[in-house]
Amino acid sequence: MRYYPTMGLEIHAELLTDSKIFCTCSASFGGEPNTRCCPVCCGLPGTLPVLNRRAVEYIIKAGYVMNCDISRFTKWDRKNYFYPDLPKAYQISQMPRPVCLDGYVDITADGAEKRIRINRIHLEEDAGKLVHDEEQRISLADYNRCGIPLIEIVTEPDFHSAEEVTAFFEKIKLLLQYAGICDCRMEQGSIRCDVNISIAPEGSDVLGTRTELKNLNSMRAAERAIKAEIERQTELLDKGEKVIQQTRRFNDATGETVAMRSKEDAHDYRYFPDPDIPPIVFTEQELEDIRASLPEMPQQRMERYINEYGISGNDAAVIVGNKRISDFYDDAVSVCPSPKNVASYLVGEFMRRVNLGEIDPDNIPFSGRDFAKLTEYLYSDKLSQNNAKLVLTEMISSGRAPEAIADEMDLWIKEDTELLARTIDEIIANNPKAAEQYRSGDQKVFGFFMGKANKALKGAASPKAIQEYIRKKLSE
Ligand SMILES: [Zn+2]
Numbered sequence: 001m002r003y004y005p006t007m008g009l010e011i012h013a014e015l016l017t018d019s020k021i022f023c024t025c026s027a028s029f030g031g032e033p034n035t036r037c038c039p040v041c042c043g044l045p046g047t048l049p050v051l052n053r054r055a056v057e058y059i060i061k062a063g064y065v066m067n068c069d070i071s072r073f074t075k076w077d078r079k080n081y082f083y084p085d086l087p088k089a090y091q092i093s094q095m096p097r098p099v100c101l102d103g104y105v106d107i108t109a110d111g112a113e114k115r116i117r118i119n120r121i122h123l124e125e126d127a128g129k130l131v132h133d134e135e136q137r138i139s140l141a142d143y144n145r146c147g148i149p150l151i152e153i154v155t156e157p158d159f160h161s162a163e164e165v166t167a168f169f170e171k172i173k174l175l176l177q178y179a180g181i182c183d184c185r186m187e188q189g190s191i192r193c194d195v196n197i198s199i200a201p202e203g204s205d206v207l208g209t210r211t212e213l214k215n216l217n218s219m220r221a222a223e224r225a226i227k228a229e230i231e232r233q234t235e236l237l238d239k240g241e242k243v244i245q246q247t248r249r250f251n252d253a254t255g256e257t258v259a260m261r262s263k264e265d266a267h268d269y270r271y272f273p274d275p276d277i278p279p280i281v282f283t284e285q286e287l288e289d290i291r292a293s294l295p296e297m298p299q300q301r302m303e304r305y306i307n308e309y310g311i312s313g314n315d316a317a318v319i320v321g322n323k324r325i326s327d328f329y330d331d332a333v334s335v336c337p338s339p340k341n342v343a344s345y346l347v348g349e350f351m352r353r354v355n356l357g358e359i360d361p362d363n364i365p366f367s368g369r370d371f372a373k374l375t376e377y378l379y380s381d382k383l384s385q386n387n388a389k390l391v392l393t394e395m396i397s398s399g400r401a402p403e404a405i406a407d408e409m410d411l412w413i414k415e416d417t418e419l420l421a422r423t424i425d426e427i428i429a430n431n432p433k434a435a436e437q438y439r440s441g442d443q444k445v446f447g448f449f450m451g452k453a454n455k456a457l458k459g460a461a462s463p464k465a466i467q468e469y470i471r472k473k474l475s476e
Contacts, residue, residue: 022049041147043088068103331368
Protein backbone atom coordinates (compact mmCIF):
# COMPACT_ATOMS: atom_id res chain seq x y z
CA MET A 1 0.00 0.00 0.00
CA ARG A 2 1.14 3.54 -0.65
CA TYR A 3 1.15 5.96 2.29
CA TYR A 4 1.09 9.70 2.45
CA PRO A 5 3.24 11.34 5.16
CA THR A 6 2.06 14.39 7.10
CA MET A 7 4.34 16.47 9.30
CA GLY A 8 4.27 19.48 11.56
CA LEU A 9 7.21 21.32 13.12
CA GLU A 10 8.08 22.87 16.44
CA ILE A 11 11.05 25.17 16.11
CA HIS A 12 12.80 26.64 19.14
CA ALA A 13 14.94 29.72 18.53
CA GLU A 14 17.02 31.54 21.16
CA LEU A 15 16.68 35.31 20.96
CA LEU A 16 19.72 37.52 20.44
CA THR A 17 19.14 39.66 23.54
CA ASP A 18 22.13 40.75 25.63
CA SER A 19 20.64 39.50 28.89
CA LYS A 20 18.36 36.63 29.85
CA ILE A 21 14.58 36.82 29.85
CA PHE A 22 13.99 37.40 33.59
CA CYS A 23 17.38 38.55 34.97
CA THR A 24 20.48 40.49 33.92
CA CYS A 25 22.79 37.48 33.38
CA SER A 26 24.49 37.33 29.96
CA ALA A 27 22.50 35.45 27.31
CA SER A 28 25.45 34.80 25.00
CA PHE A 29 26.55 31.30 24.03
CA GLY A 30 29.15 29.36 26.02
CA GLY A 31 31.09 30.52 29.05
CA GLU A 32 32.61 28.42 31.84
CA PRO A 33 29.84 26.22 33.28
CA ASN A 34 27.64 27.95 35.87
CA THR A 35 29.34 31.35 35.59
CA ARG A 36 26.35 33.04 33.90
CA CYS A 37 23.61 32.40 36.40
CA CYS A 38 22.10 34.01 39.45
CA PRO A 39 19.41 33.27 42.06
CA VAL A 40 16.69 34.35 39.59
CA CYS A 41 17.59 32.10 36.65
CA CYS A 42 18.42 29.24 39.02
CA GLY A 43 14.95 29.66 40.53
CA LEU A 44 15.99 30.03 44.16
CA PRO A 45 13.08 30.60 46.56
CA GLY A 46 12.20 34.24 47.18
CA THR A 47 13.50 35.63 43.90
CA LEU A 48 11.33 37.58 41.48
CA PRO A 49 11.69 37.53 37.70
CA VAL A 50 11.48 40.79 35.68
CA LEU A 51 10.52 40.44 32.02
CA ASN A 52 13.11 41.56 29.43
CA ARG A 53 11.42 44.16 27.20
CA ARG A 54 13.73 43.39 24.27
CA ALA A 55 12.63 39.73 24.24
CA VAL A 56 9.01 40.83 23.83
CA GLU A 57 9.99 43.18 20.99
CA TYR A 58 11.81 40.32 19.24
CA ILE A 59 8.90 37.89 19.36
CA ILE A 60 6.63 40.59 17.95
CA LYS A 61 9.11 41.10 15.11
CA ALA A 62 9.11 37.33 14.55
CA GLY A 63 5.33 37.47 14.38
CA TYR A 64 5.38 40.22 11.77
CA VAL A 65 7.92 38.52 9.49
CA MET A 66 5.83 35.33 9.64
CA ASN A 67 2.57 37.19 8.91
CA CYS A 68 0.98 36.45 12.30
CA ASP A 69 -1.76 38.23 14.19
CA ILE A 70 -0.19 39.88 17.24
CA SER A 71 -2.30 39.45 20.39
CA ARG A 72 -3.20 42.79 21.96
CA PHE A 73 -3.35 40.96 25.30
CA THR A 74 -0.79 38.31 26.27
CA LYS A 75 0.07 36.47 29.48
CA TRP A 76 2.46 33.97 31.00
CA ASP A 77 1.94 30.50 32.44
CA ARG A 78 3.91 28.03 34.50
CA LYS A 79 4.61 24.71 32.84
CA ASN A 80 5.37 22.38 35.73
CA TYR A 81 7.78 19.50 35.38
CA PHE A 82 10.90 18.33 37.09
CA TYR A 83 14.09 17.76 35.21
CA PRO A 84 17.70 18.21 36.46
CA ASP A 85 18.38 21.01 33.93
CA LEU A 86 15.38 22.99 35.21
CA PRO A 87 16.15 23.89 38.84
CA LYS A 88 12.87 25.83 39.37
CA ALA A 89 10.89 22.68 38.48
CA TYR A 90 8.70 24.81 36.20
CA GLN A 91 9.27 26.74 33.02
CA ILE A 92 7.65 30.13 32.45
CA SER A 93 5.93 29.83 29.06
CA GLN A 94 2.70 30.85 27.38
CA MET A 95 -0.24 28.52 26.93
CA PRO A 96 -3.64 30.02 26.07
CA ARG A 97 -2.56 33.57 25.14
CA PRO A 98 0.69 33.49 23.13
CA VAL A 99 2.04 36.69 21.55
CA CYS A 100 1.57 35.50 17.93
CA LEU A 101 -1.20 33.47 16.30
CA ASP A 102 -2.23 32.34 12.80
CA GLY A 103 0.64 33.24 10.50
CA TYR A 104 2.09 31.79 7.33
CA VAL A 105 5.37 31.50 5.43
CA ASP A 106 5.65 30.77 1.71
CA ILE A 107 8.29 28.32 0.53
CA THR A 108 9.48 26.77 -2.71
CA ALA A 109 10.05 23.01 -2.51
CA ASP A 110 10.14 20.27 -5.14
CA GLY A 111 9.77 23.00 -7.74
CA ALA A 112 6.45 24.27 -6.38
CA GLU A 113 5.35 27.28 -4.33
CA LYS A 114 3.63 26.38 -1.11
CA ARG A 115 2.15 28.18 1.89
CA ILE A 116 2.91 26.75 5.35
CA ARG A 117 0.56 27.91 8.09
CA ILE A 118 1.93 28.92 11.48
CA ASN A 119 -0.34 27.97 14.38
CA ARG A 120 1.37 30.08 17.05
CA ILE A 121 4.62 31.59 18.31
CA HIS A 122 5.10 31.92 22.04
CA LEU A 123 7.82 33.22 24.33
CA GLU A 124 9.43 31.11 27.06
CA GLU A 125 12.68 30.54 28.90
CA ASP A 126 15.29 27.97 27.90
CA ALA A 127 16.38 25.24 30.31
CA GLY A 128 19.98 24.46 31.33
CA LYS A 129 22.11 21.76 29.82
CA LEU A 130 23.18 18.36 31.15
CA VAL A 131 26.68 17.17 30.37
CA HIS A 132 27.05 13.41 30.57
CA ASP A 133 30.48 12.04 31.38
CA GLU A 134 30.33 8.49 30.06
CA GLU A 135 33.70 7.54 31.50
CA GLN A 136 33.05 8.54 35.08
CA ARG A 137 29.38 7.66 34.65
CA ILE A 138 28.16 10.97 36.07
CA SER A 139 25.96 13.78 34.75
CA LEU A 140 26.70 17.44 35.42
CA ALA A 141 24.31 20.37 35.18
CA ASP A 142 25.31 23.67 33.52
CA TYR A 143 22.77 26.43 34.19
CA ASN A 144 24.29 29.08 31.89
CA ARG A 145 21.52 28.45 29.36
CA CYS A 146 18.75 28.65 31.98
CA GLY A 147 16.58 31.65 31.26
CA ILE A 148 17.84 32.49 27.77
CA PRO A 149 14.76 33.82 25.96
CA LEU A 150 13.31 31.36 23.51
CA ILE A 151 10.53 31.52 20.97
CA GLU A 152 8.69 28.38 19.94
CA ILE A 153 7.23 28.41 16.44
CA VAL A 154 4.51 25.79 15.98
CA THR A 155 3.30 25.05 12.45
CA GLU A 156 0.15 23.38 11.22
CA PRO A 157 0.63 19.83 9.83
CA ASP A 158 1.24 21.20 6.33
CA PHE A 159 4.36 19.26 5.31
CA HIS A 160 4.29 16.15 3.15
CA SER A 161 7.97 15.60 2.31
CA ALA A 162 11.40 16.00 3.91
CA GLU A 163 12.24 18.56 1.18
CA GLU A 164 9.36 20.79 2.27
CA VAL A 165 10.57 20.61 5.86
CA THR A 166 14.12 21.63 4.97
CA ALA A 167 12.96 24.40 2.63
CA PHE A 168 10.75 25.81 5.39
CA PHE A 169 13.45 25.55 8.02
CA GLU A 170 15.95 27.35 5.77
CA LYS A 171 13.40 30.10 5.13
CA ILE A 172 12.69 30.53 8.86
CA LYS A 173 16.43 30.76 9.55
CA LEU A 174 16.78 33.50 6.92
CA LEU A 175 13.83 35.48 8.28
CA LEU A 176 15.09 35.28 11.87
CA GLN A 177 18.64 36.20 10.88
CA TYR A 178 17.62 39.16 8.73
CA ALA A 179 15.27 40.44 11.42
CA GLY A 180 18.17 40.23 13.90
CA ILE A 181 16.16 37.97 16.21
CA CYS A 182 18.32 34.82 16.30
CA ASP A 183 21.76 33.87 14.96
CA CYS A 184 20.42 30.41 13.98
CA ARG A 185 23.56 28.42 14.75
CA MET A 186 22.17 24.91 14.83
CA GLU A 187 25.52 23.50 15.94
CA GLN A 188 25.38 25.71 19.05
CA GLY A 189 21.74 24.85 19.65
CA SER A 190 20.47 28.39 19.16
CA ILE A 191 17.85 26.99 16.77
CA ARG A 192 16.35 23.51 17.18
CA CYS A 193 13.69 21.61 15.34
CA ASP A 194 11.28 18.84 16.41
CA VAL A 195 9.19 17.06 13.78
CA ASN A 196 5.82 15.34 14.27
CA ILE A 197 5.30 12.60 11.69
CA SER A 198 2.43 10.36 10.78
CA ILE A 199 1.51 8.41 7.67
CA ALA A 200 -1.90 7.45 6.31
CA PRO A 201 -3.04 5.43 3.27
CA GLU A 202 -3.08 7.64 0.19
CA GLY A 203 -6.48 9.24 -0.28
CA SER A 204 -7.46 8.92 3.39
CA ASP A 205 -8.46 12.12 5.16
CA VAL A 206 -7.81 10.72 8.64
CA LEU A 207 -4.29 11.28 9.96
CA GLY A 208 -2.35 8.29 11.29
CA THR A 209 -0.80 8.00 14.76
CA ARG A 210 2.10 10.38 15.01
CA THR A 211 5.55 10.14 16.52
CA GLU A 212 7.76 13.07 17.47
CA LEU A 213 11.40 13.28 16.37
CA LYS A 214 13.53 15.28 18.78
CA ASN A 215 17.14 16.43 19.10
CA LEU A 216 17.87 16.79 15.39
CA ASN A 217 21.23 18.52 15.39
CA SER A 218 21.60 19.42 11.72
CA MET A 219 19.34 19.83 8.73
CA ARG A 220 21.06 16.94 7.02
CA ALA A 221 20.29 14.74 10.04
CA ALA A 222 16.69 16.00 10.04
CA GLU A 223 16.21 15.05 6.41
CA ARG A 224 17.65 11.56 6.97
CA ALA A 225 15.66 11.13 10.19
CA ILE A 226 12.37 12.02 8.50
CA LYS A 227 12.98 9.59 5.66
CA ALA A 228 13.99 6.82 8.10
CA GLU A 229 10.92 7.41 10.27
CA ILE A 230 8.53 7.37 7.29
CA GLU A 231 10.12 4.10 6.22
CA ARG A 232 9.83 2.61 9.72
CA GLN A 233 6.14 3.52 10.00
CA THR A 234 5.47 2.16 6.50
CA GLU A 235 7.05 -1.18 7.40
CA LEU A 236 4.98 -1.40 10.60
CA LEU A 237 1.71 -0.74 8.79
CA ASP A 238 2.61 -3.11 5.97
CA LYS A 239 3.12 -5.87 8.56
CA GLY A 240 -0.30 -5.10 10.00
CA GLU A 241 1.22 -3.60 13.15
CA LYS A 242 0.42 -0.25 14.76
CA VAL A 243 2.43 2.92 15.14
CA ILE A 244 2.72 3.81 18.84
CA GLN A 245 2.56 7.46 19.79
CA GLN A 246 5.97 8.21 21.22
CA THR A 247 8.96 10.53 21.17
CA ARG A 248 11.93 9.25 19.20
CA ARG A 249 15.44 10.44 18.57
CA PHE A 250 17.65 9.90 15.54
CA ASN A 251 20.85 7.91 15.77
CA ASP A 252 23.19 9.51 13.24
CA ALA A 253 25.55 6.51 13.20
CA THR A 254 22.95 3.83 12.42
CA GLY A 255 20.61 6.08 10.43
CA GLU A 256 17.65 4.81 12.51
CA THR A 257 15.18 6.44 14.88
CA VAL A 258 15.05 5.12 18.45
CA ALA A 259 12.21 5.36 21.00
CA MET A 260 12.85 7.80 23.90
CA ARG A 261 9.54 7.76 25.73
CA SER A 262 5.98 6.68 25.00
CA LYS A 263 2.65 8.35 25.57
CA GLU A 264 2.14 6.48 28.83
CA ASP A 265 4.67 8.70 30.54
CA ALA A 266 3.64 11.84 28.66
CA HIS A 267 3.69 14.81 31.02
CA ASP A 268 0.69 16.57 32.46
CA TYR A 269 2.24 19.99 32.89
CA ARG A 270 -0.47 21.46 35.11
CA TYR A 271 -0.26 24.87 33.46
CA PHE A 272 -1.47 27.78 35.56
CA PRO A 273 -1.04 31.57 35.21
CA ASP A 274 2.34 32.72 36.47
CA PRO A 275 1.71 35.05 39.42
CA ASP A 276 5.11 36.79 39.10
CA ILE A 277 4.83 38.15 35.54
CA PRO A 278 1.91 40.48 34.86
CA PRO A 279 0.02 40.17 31.56
CA ILE A 280 0.80 42.72 28.84
CA VAL A 281 -1.60 44.88 26.87
CA PHE A 282 0.01 46.37 23.76
CA THR A 283 -1.05 49.71 22.32
CA GLU A 284 -1.35 50.08 18.54
CA GLN A 285 1.44 52.65 18.65
CA GLU A 286 3.84 50.25 20.44
CA LEU A 287 3.20 47.55 17.87
CA GLU A 288 3.53 49.98 14.97
CA ASP A 289 6.89 51.23 16.32
CA ILE A 290 8.21 47.68 16.52
CA ARG A 291 7.01 46.86 13.02
CA ALA A 292 8.64 50.02 11.69
CA SER A 293 11.96 49.09 13.31
CA LEU A 294 12.28 45.87 11.28
CA PRO A 295 15.40 45.96 9.09
CA GLU A 296 15.52 45.14 5.38
CA MET A 297 14.22 41.59 4.88
CA PRO A 298 15.47 39.02 2.30
CA GLN A 299 12.77 39.77 -0.26
CA GLN A 300 13.49 43.53 -0.18
CA ARG A 301 17.20 42.89 -0.45
CA MET A 302 16.62 40.67 -3.51
CA GLU A 303 14.64 43.45 -5.13
CA ARG A 304 17.32 46.03 -4.37
CA TYR A 305 20.01 43.83 -5.88
CA ILE A 306 18.01 43.14 -9.02
CA ASN A 307 16.51 46.61 -9.57
CA GLU A 308 19.27 48.91 -8.36
CA TYR A 309 22.38 46.86 -9.14
CA GLY A 310 21.08 45.05 -12.20
CA ILE A 311 22.30 41.63 -11.10
CA SER A 312 20.50 38.47 -12.19
CA GLY A 313 17.78 36.84 -10.11
CA ASN A 314 19.93 33.75 -9.68
CA ASP A 315 22.96 35.65 -8.42
CA ALA A 316 20.78 37.73 -6.10
CA ALA A 317 19.20 34.57 -4.67
CA VAL A 318 22.61 33.00 -3.97
CA ILE A 319 23.84 36.14 -2.18
CA VAL A 320 20.67 36.78 -0.18
CA GLY A 321 20.49 33.07 0.73
CA ASN A 322 23.16 33.64 3.34
CA LYS A 323 22.86 36.76 5.48
CA ARG A 324 26.56 36.95 6.28
CA ILE A 325 27.49 36.78 2.60
CA SER A 326 24.83 39.33 1.78
CA ASP A 327 26.17 41.71 4.46
CA PHE A 328 29.66 41.13 3.05
CA TYR A 329 28.39 41.99 -0.43
CA ASP A 330 26.74 45.17 0.85
CA ASP A 331 30.05 46.16 2.43
CA ALA A 332 31.81 45.50 -0.90
CA VAL A 333 29.44 47.50 -3.08
CA SER A 334 29.56 50.46 -0.69
CA VAL A 335 32.94 51.33 -2.26
CA CYS A 336 32.68 49.70 -5.65
CA PRO A 337 31.47 51.35 -8.84
CA SER A 338 30.40 48.03 -10.33
CA PRO A 339 28.12 45.95 -8.07
CA LYS A 340 27.53 43.63 -11.02
CA ASN A 341 31.19 42.63 -11.32
CA VAL A 342 31.46 42.08 -7.58
CA ALA A 343 28.34 39.90 -7.68
CA SER A 344 29.63 37.71 -10.46
CA TYR A 345 33.05 37.18 -8.86
CA LEU A 346 31.34 36.57 -5.50
CA VAL A 347 28.86 34.02 -6.85
CA GLY A 348 31.61 32.42 -8.98
CA GLU A 349 35.07 32.28 -7.44
CA PHE A 350 34.22 33.29 -3.85
CA MET A 351 31.36 30.77 -3.53
CA ARG A 352 33.58 28.09 -5.09
CA ARG A 353 36.02 28.66 -2.21
CA VAL A 354 33.13 28.54 0.29
CA ASN A 355 32.00 25.21 -1.14
CA LEU A 356 35.56 23.90 -0.97
CA GLY A 357 35.62 24.78 2.72
CA GLU A 358 38.37 27.38 2.23
CA ILE A 359 36.15 30.27 3.35
CA ASP A 360 33.81 30.11 6.33
CA PRO A 361 31.00 32.63 5.68
CA ASP A 362 30.66 33.16 9.44
CA ASN A 363 34.26 34.19 9.63
CA ILE A 364 35.49 35.82 6.43
CA PRO A 365 39.12 36.88 7.07
CA PHE A 366 39.01 40.02 4.87
CA SER A 367 36.57 42.87 4.37
CA GLY A 368 34.02 43.23 1.61
CA ARG A 369 35.86 46.39 0.58
CA ASP A 370 39.10 44.47 -0.03
CA PHE A 371 37.14 41.93 -2.04
CA ALA A 372 35.64 44.75 -4.11
CA LYS A 373 39.15 46.08 -4.83
CA LEU A 374 40.30 42.63 -5.96
CA THR A 375 37.31 42.45 -8.32
CA GLU A 376 38.14 45.89 -9.71
CA TYR A 377 41.76 44.87 -10.40
CA LEU A 378 40.53 41.79 -12.22
CA TYR A 379 37.89 43.52 -14.36
CA SER A 380 40.12 46.48 -15.21
CA ASP A 381 42.88 44.17 -16.48
CA LYS A 382 45.32 44.95 -13.68
CA LEU A 383 45.35 41.29 -12.60
CA SER A 384 44.93 38.21 -14.79
CA GLN A 385 42.29 35.60 -13.91
CA ASN A 386 44.95 33.26 -12.57
CA ASN A 387 46.77 35.87 -10.55
CA ALA A 388 43.52 37.18 -9.08
CA LYS A 389 42.93 33.65 -7.80
CA LEU A 390 46.41 33.60 -6.27
CA VAL A 391 45.72 36.91 -4.54
CA LEU A 392 42.40 35.59 -3.22
CA THR A 393 44.10 32.49 -1.83
CA GLU A 394 46.58 34.72 -0.04
CA MET A 395 43.81 36.98 1.27
CA ILE A 396 42.09 33.90 2.71
CA SER A 397 45.20 32.77 4.57
CA SER A 398 46.56 36.14 5.72
CA GLY A 399 43.62 38.55 5.54
CA ARG A 400 45.91 41.17 3.93
CA ALA A 401 44.87 43.76 1.37
CA PRO A 402 44.98 42.64 -2.29
CA GLU A 403 47.37 45.38 -3.48
CA ALA A 404 49.95 44.49 -0.80
CA ILE A 405 49.82 40.85 -1.88
CA ALA A 406 50.05 41.64 -5.60
CA ASP A 407 53.03 43.94 -4.93
CA GLU A 408 54.87 41.42 -2.85
CA MET A 409 54.24 38.45 -5.14
CA ASP A 410 54.82 40.57 -8.25
CA LEU A 411 51.49 39.67 -9.80
CA TRP A 412 50.39 42.89 -11.54
CA ILE A 413 49.90 42.90 -15.29
CA LYS A 414 52.76 45.10 -16.49
CA GLU A 415 51.61 45.64 -20.07
CA ASP A 416 55.19 44.97 -21.15
CA THR A 417 54.60 45.50 -24.87
CA GLU A 418 58.10 44.56 -25.88
CA LEU A 419 58.00 41.25 -24.01
CA LEU A 420 54.51 40.66 -25.39
CA ALA A 421 55.63 41.13 -28.98
CA ARG A 422 58.76 39.04 -28.58
CA THR A 423 56.93 36.14 -26.89
CA ILE A 424 54.08 35.97 -29.38
CA ASP A 425 56.33 36.36 -32.42
CA GLU A 426 58.28 33.40 -31.13
CA ILE A 427 55.17 31.26 -30.54
CA ILE A 428 53.88 31.97 -34.04
CA ALA A 429 57.28 31.24 -35.57
CA ASN A 430 57.47 27.92 -33.73
CA ASN A 431 54.00 26.86 -34.84
CA PRO A 432 53.87 27.58 -38.56
CA LYS A 433 51.27 24.90 -39.28
CA ALA A 434 48.75 26.32 -36.78
CA ALA A 435 49.39 29.83 -38.08
CA GLU A 436 48.72 28.62 -41.63
CA GLN A 437 45.51 26.92 -40.46
CA TYR A 438 44.28 30.17 -38.95
CA ARG A 439 45.14 32.18 -42.05
CA SER A 440 43.21 29.71 -44.20
CA GLY A 441 40.08 30.38 -42.14
CA ASP A 442 40.23 27.91 -39.22
CA GLN A 443 39.40 30.26 -36.33
CA LYS A 444 39.51 27.43 -33.78
CA VAL A 445 43.32 27.54 -33.49
CA PHE A 446 43.14 31.07 -32.09
CA GLY A 447 42.45 29.56 -28.65
CA PHE A 448 45.60 27.47 -29.01
CA PHE A 449 47.72 30.63 -29.46
CA MET A 450 45.94 32.42 -26.61
CA GLY A 451 46.66 29.51 -24.28
CA LYS A 452 50.34 29.37 -25.21
CA ALA A 453 50.76 33.14 -24.87
CA ASN A 454 48.96 33.31 -21.49
CA LYS A 455 51.17 30.55 -20.17
CA ALA A 456 54.39 32.11 -21.41
CA LEU A 457 53.55 35.66 -20.32
CA LYS A 458 52.34 34.71 -16.82
CA GLY A 459 50.23 37.81 -16.42
CA ALA A 460 52.76 40.28 -17.84
CA ALA A 461 50.13 41.50 -20.31
CA SER A 462 46.35 41.75 -20.18
CA PRO A 463 44.27 39.18 -22.05
CA LYS A 464 42.95 42.01 -24.22
CA ALA A 465 46.44 43.11 -25.30
CA ILE A 466 47.47 39.52 -25.98
CA GLN A 467 44.38 38.90 -28.05
CA GLU A 468 44.85 42.04 -30.12
CA TYR A 469 48.50 41.34 -30.84
CA ILE A 470 47.92 37.72 -31.87
CA ARG A 471 45.07 38.73 -34.13
CA LYS A 472 47.19 41.43 -35.74
CA LYS A 473 50.19 39.15 -36.29
CA LEU A 474 48.14 36.28 -37.69
CA SER A 475 46.43 38.46 -40.25
CA GLU A 476 49.68 39.90 -41.55
ZN1 LIG B 1 20.37 35.07 36.10
